Structures are given as structure tokens and as C-alpha cells.
Amino acid sequence: MNQQPWVMVRHGETEWNRTARLQGRADIPLNATGRAQALATAEALAESGPWDLVVSSTLGRARETARIIARRLGTGEVVEVPALVERDYGPEEGTGVAGLSERAKAELMEAGESSASVVLRGTAALAGLASAHAGRRLVVVSHGTLIRLVLSSLHGVEHPRVENGEVVKLGAHLLQGTR
Incomplete structure (x- = not known):
């Protein structure tokens, strides 16, 4: 059984993050703040290394964050x-979701892919x-x-919002038998 700690990292900030717009699959690039966040994350991860591999979503904002991290590591x-x-x-x-209630945001989010689909896809x-x-x-670089949703499912409790550049620990052993 794999007991090695992994981390999941949310990509750095984009203009749509800054202006509180739902991004989803729209391939919005990192802004200057996002690149700085990726570098700061890379520096923090270097202190807890060594790391073997950096994995990323295929969307540009995650790929760029991952490449900054991989280069440093x-x-x-x-x-x-x-x-x-x-x-x-x-x-x-x-x-735009700024100023919307949590209920209104949740309704917008459910207009596309279901939460269950995201959990199944991400966990697999x-x-x-x-x-x-x-x-x-x-180091797995993905999206908020x-x-x-995946961490909430794996831990059985609601995980809080993940900020841009935030590092969250994940025990790979939690993934045993989830495929």
C-alpha cells in the first residue's frame, strides 16, 4: 500500500479568478499574480521535498503552474x-459570481457537469x-x-474552498479500491 504523501495544488490566479467569474473548461491563462503564486508554491514544496513527479490537468493555467513547480523541483x-x-x-x-448567495452559486455550478461526475472522473x-x-x-496540479469535491468524497466531510496556489496534502492510500 502506498503511504507516500502526495499534494494537490490549485493553479495560480487568472483574471477570471480575480474578477470572480466561473472558469470551468474555459482555458484562461495565469496572470502575473498567478505566476508569482506558482513560484511561491514551488519554493514551499522544495522545502518539503524531494518530489518524484509533477502531474497536471491539461488546461493551460494548471499546466503553466505545474511547469513552474516542476522546474523548481x-x-x-x-x-x-x-x-x-x-x-x-x-x-x-x-x-460573474461576486455577490451571489451560496445557493445561487451552487445552482450555476450544477448547470453543467454534475458533482458526482467530477468526483468519479477525478478519483479514477x-x-x-x-x-x-x-x-x-x-505533486498534482488541478482546479479548485x-x-x-474529490477531497470531500475521499474524507467523507465537506472540504473548504481551495485558494489559488494552495497546497493540500493527500494520502495516496485513500485511493486504494476507488477505481
């Missing part, structure tokens, strides 16, 4: 995993990584909603 090329992309918000992508991708990279320390 010296792990080589980033492995991209399509199933780690953000939730698909469908026609609501780009909608992570379980596949756990199987393929048993005993290795991984995917990270929050």
Missing part, C-alpha cells in the same frame, strides 16, 4: 492527465496515478472545484 517533464480538468460549467462559464484519475506511481511522491 527538478522533476523533469510534467505528466498531463485530461481527467484532472476543471468541472464543466456549461453555458454558465464566464458568469488519481487512483490510476496511485497504481502507476506506487511509492512515489507526486475538482480538488474540493
